[in-house]
Amino acid sequence: MALEDSHVRRAAHLARLAVSDDQASGFVDDLSRILDMVDQLQSLDTKGVAPLSHPLDATQRLRADEVTEANQRDAFQRCAPAVENGLYLVPRVVE
Amino acid sequence: MYEKTLTQLAAALKSGEFSSRELTAHYLQRIEKADTKLNSFISVTAEQALQQAEIADNARANGTAGTLAGIPLALKDIFCTRDVKTSCGSKMLDNFIAPYDATVVEKLSAAGTISLGKTNMDEFAMGSSNENSYYGPVKNPWDLTAVPGGSSGGSAAAVAAGLVPAAMGTDTGGSIRQPAAFCGITGLKPTYGRVSRFGIIAYASSLDQAGPMARSAEDCAHLLGVIAGHDGRDSTSVARGVPDYVESLDAPLSGLKIGLPKEYFGDGLAPEVEKAVRDAVKVYESLGATVRDVSLPHTHYAIPAYYVIAPAEASSNLSRYDGVRFGHRCDNPSDLIDLYTRSRAEGFGEEVKRRILIGTHTLSEGFFDAYYTKAQQVRRLIRQDFLDAFEDVDVLMGPASPTPAFDLGAKKDPVSMYLQDIYTIAVNLAGIPGISVPAGFVGNRPVGLQILGTHFAEAQLLNVAHQFQQATDWHLQRPAFAEEYA
Numbered sequence: 001m002a003l004e005d006s007h008v009r010r011a012a013h014l015a016r017l018a019v020s021d022d023q024a025s026g027f028v029d030d031l032s033r034i035l036d037m038v039d040q041l042q043s044l045d046t047k048g049v050a051p052l053s054h055p056l057d058a059t060q061r062l063r064a065d066e067v068t069e070a071n072q073r074d075a076f077q078r079c080a081p082a083v084e085n086g087l088y089l090v091p092r093v094v095e
Numbered sequence: 096m097y098e099k100t101l102t103q104l105a106a107a108l109k110s111g112e113f114s115s116r117e118l119t120a121h122y123l124q125r126i127e128k129a130d131t132k133l134n135s136f137i138s139v140t141a142e143q144a145l146q147q148a149e150i151a152d153n154a155r156a157n158g159t160a161g162t163l164a165g166i167p168l169a170l171k172d173i174f175c176t177r178d179v180k181t182s183c184g185s186k187m188l189d190n191f192i193a194p195y196d197a198t199v200v201e202k203l204s205a206a207g208t209i210s211l212g213k214t215n216m217d218e219f220a221m222g223s224s225n226e227n228s229y230y231g232p233v234k235n236p237w238d239l240t241a242v243p244g245g246s247s248g249g250s251a252a253a254v255a256a257g258l259v260p261a262a263m264g265t266d267t268g269g270s271i272r273q274p275a276a277f278c279g280i281t282g283l284k285p286t287y288g289r290v291s292r293f294g295i296i297a298y299a300s301s302l303d304q305a306g307p308m309a310r311s312a313e314d315c316a317h318l319l320g321v322i323a324g325h326d327g328r329d330s331t332s333v334a335r336g337v338p339d340y341v342e343s344l345d346a347p348l349s350g351l352k353i354g355l356p357k358e359y360f361g362d363g364l365a366p367e368v369e370k371a372v373r374d375a376v377k378v379y380e381s382l383g384a385t386v387r388d389v390s391l392p393h394t395h396y397a398i399p400a401y402y403v404i405a406p407a408e409a410s411s412n413l414s415r416y417d418g419v420r421f422g423h424r425c426d427n428p429s430d431l432i433d434l435y436t437r438s439r440a441e442g443f444g445e446e447v448k449r450r451i452l453i454g455t456h457t458l459s460e461g462f463f464d465a466y467y468t469k470a471q472q473v474r475r476l477i478r479q480d481f482l483d484a485f486e487d488v489d490v491l492m493g494p495a496s497p498t499p500a501f502d503l504g505a506k507k508d509p510v511s512m513y514l515q516d517i518y519t520i521a522v523n524l525a526g527i528p529g530i531s532v533p534a535g536f537v538g539n540r541p542v543g544l545q546i547l548g549t550h551f552a553e554a555q556l557l558n559v560a561h562q563f564q565q566a567t568d569w570h571l572q573r574p575a576f577a578e579e580y581a
Contacts, residue, residue, distance in 0.1 A: 003456075011455040015410060016417070016432070017448060018440035030449055031456070033510050038399045038457075041469050044476070051471030052478060054301055054331070055287045055526020056550065061330055075194040081424035088419050091430050 003032045096121045097257035097581075098573065101166055101314035104260055108155065108165045115155070115165025119148040119209050122167050126211065126258045129580045133234050135243075135253040137172045138180050139212040147209045154207060163317060164207030169262040171250050172213035173220055174200050174305070175294040179210075183296045184218040184228040184246075187422045187442030197294025198326045199263060199305050206321045211259055215249030218444045219413065220270055220298045222246050223515045224506065227446045232503055235278060236576040237539055241500040244274030250308050251278035257577040261309035261318060265295060267302045268401055269495075269519025272531040275308055276495035276543020279533045281560065281570060282308040283315045286550050287526035288333035290319075291326030299408035300331070302401075302523040311570050312532065312560035316340035319553060335551065343554045344561040349383030351559065352488040358394035359493030359518055371535030371542040372494050378566050379492075379559075389488060391480040396473050397521035398513055403457050403470035404524070409447075410454030416442060449509060478525040485549040490559055494518055495531040495543035518545060528553050532560045533569040541572075 008027045012019040019027065073086055082089035096118055099107065108115060123141050130136050144167065151165035175181045175193035182188045196204070203210070217227040225233040225248025233248040235241040236256035243252040247264030251274035254262050264271040266284035275282025283306045290305045297303060307318035320341065325334040353376065360369060376386055418424040418438025425441055428434035443451070457466035484491060495518060506512045522529045527550055534544035544563075548556045564570050 007456055008452060011452045011459065014459060015414070015451050015455040016435040016439055017443070017451060018436035019448075027449065027452055030509055031453055033508070034402060034449070034453055034513075037510050037513070038402050038466065038470075040399045041396060041403070041473055042465075044393075044396060044473060046469060046472035046476070049472040049475055051468050052475035053471055055478060055524070056333065058288070058331065058333075063327075072194065076420075078194065079190075079192055079421040081418065081421075090419055091428050091434055093431055 003028060003035055097125060097577065099260070100310045101260040101317060102311065104166055105162055105317070115148040115151040115209065116145060118165065119144050119167050119211070122211055122259055125580050129256055129258060129576070132239065133236060133252050133256055134231050135215055135233050135249040135256070135258060136169070136212045137182055137184070137215050137230050137249070140179055140210060144209050144211050151207045151209065161206055163321065165209065167209045167211050167259055168203060169211050169214050169250060169253055169259040170200065171216050171247050171262065171264050173216060173265055173296045174263060175296065176200055176210070176213065179213065181213065181296065182229070183220070184216040184230065185442065185444065185447070186229045187416050189229065189423065191421055193294070195294060198291035198328060199322045200294065202322050214253055214262055217246035217248065218447050219296070219409070220246040220265060220267055221409070221446050221450055223269070223273060223512050225249065226503065227444055229444060234503070235500050236574040237279060237541060238500065239576070240502055241540060242277065242503050244277035244500060246270040247308060248274045251275055251280055251282070254278070254280045254308055254310065255574060255577070257573065261307060261314050263305060264308045265303055265305045266523065267298050267405060268523050269516045271306050271308055272495050272519050272529055272543065272545060273516065275531040277500035277541065279541030279572060280308055280310060281312050281315055281530065281532050282306065283319060283530045283553065283556065284522065284528060285319060285323065285553055286528045288331050289528070289551065289553065290322050291329040291332045293326055293328040297412040299405040300412060301408060302405060311564055312530065312557050313341070313344055315530070316344055316557045316561070319557070338554050340554050340557050343558050346558050347383065348379065348559065348562050351379070351384040351490070353379055353384050353386045354389035354484055354488030354491045355386060356391045356394065356484070356491055356493055357388050358391050363497050363517070364494060365498045365537065367537040368494050368498060368542050372492070372544055375534040375544045375563065376492055378563060382562055382566060387488065389484045389491065391484060391521070393473065393476045393480050394521060397477055397524060398517060400470040400473040400477065400524060401520045402453065402513060403466045404474065406450040406454030407458050407467055408454070410451045410458065413447070413451055446509065474524045477521050481525045481527055481549070489548070490555065491547040493545055495545040499537045499540035499542055522547060526550060528556055530556045530560050532563060533572065535569060
């Protein structure tokens, strides 16, 4: 499956990653080589094989629906780039 | 002091030969002198280390000290530490101080060990040479023109150079075992779920696992006993008792059945590495083990499957770095999208961006089944290869890496770097444990023997590795670099 410039731009948009035109062409080259290597998978017959998402086939554990965490907003906001009155600051979204 | 193993240091602290404060000061001094050349640490926490050492010495005097109390260690800079920067080797987290300790860090502190600091690594653990760090490459103490391996390259180099007796690493596709091999130390990747991932910065969550890197299997056994176990804060950690890994080290190996996967001795394996590994297998035969050839037929699909699954998980995990809650933020964002896209573009390095883009692409509409579902199906076949092999043999042995450490700057093409991990990556896909032990040299560069076991066979792997280290002295060799700072 050949990779095109539009694929890289779409992925960059979905991943919220700014990519310049120069960088995009470099990524097309690199990612194409990686996907060529990945395409070896297509030669393997996997009909009827169930996908494996966890090496021990574990499923999510359930626990009682109880509050177990104390509020640590101040501690967590100490590493934020910009906060005010306990709120995270971002550029204005709504005028 | 630096020439002793962790086990020997613990005995010396117990007998009062020296104090933890003296020992800690000794290593801090070695780091100060030698690390300008190695670059193995991102942060050195001298003051805290000496305070912790004093606490350990007091516990020793009161008779409340455990076996490892007062032992200095280092942590790969992927383990969150309260009050100490956790960068994950990235500009993105150059200003990040975690509000909590990782479970591994908590357990090591509770055991009374001392943290000397945080070690260098490939950015977000993505790399096999430690050249992808925002803080610059680490040098291999056996040869300063060679890479130490990656991604836990700083941990491996620091232990090999005698800057710390042992260190913690993480392994997603070989990141403990390959640098351990390149630096001539012993490194264990436990079974997926054996050690809690809580507070370990996530790369690929279904593959990541933490483990010890030290001078001997015995040292690793002591450390695994401390860090292993169930943790309610990691939903994938396994509720299963932790055996006494030290007690079982001395079991004899007569009757041990060793399998040699024929795919691990094929094209691309350096002849001198193959010779060292086959010589090591002969040592096992002399200890009473039997050897047979086995096959892991899907081996060559492991790297392609990994480079779908790991980047897919990474693209999701790394979406949390948004320039809002923590981490790097660009200057003067014009709007919210500009804030996200520019903060991420400035904060992440090239390899991280590549993997985010690959993962985003393969998970996107129209490509998901062809890539992601397919890779997960292949993952099941790869795991089945191992389960089938362990029906016939107890452990598998082979090289940890097809070559010894390569030169800094030698591998510019990402795919050629990825192919280095051919012998380690399938192990993470299968979730089984593996250990690399020193087994010789090519010139002055070490060779690692990799030993693999079935799920939760860590005690057996450590026993098998320890018996080899009783019969050989490869693990006791030290680089000349370490002696320069004696």
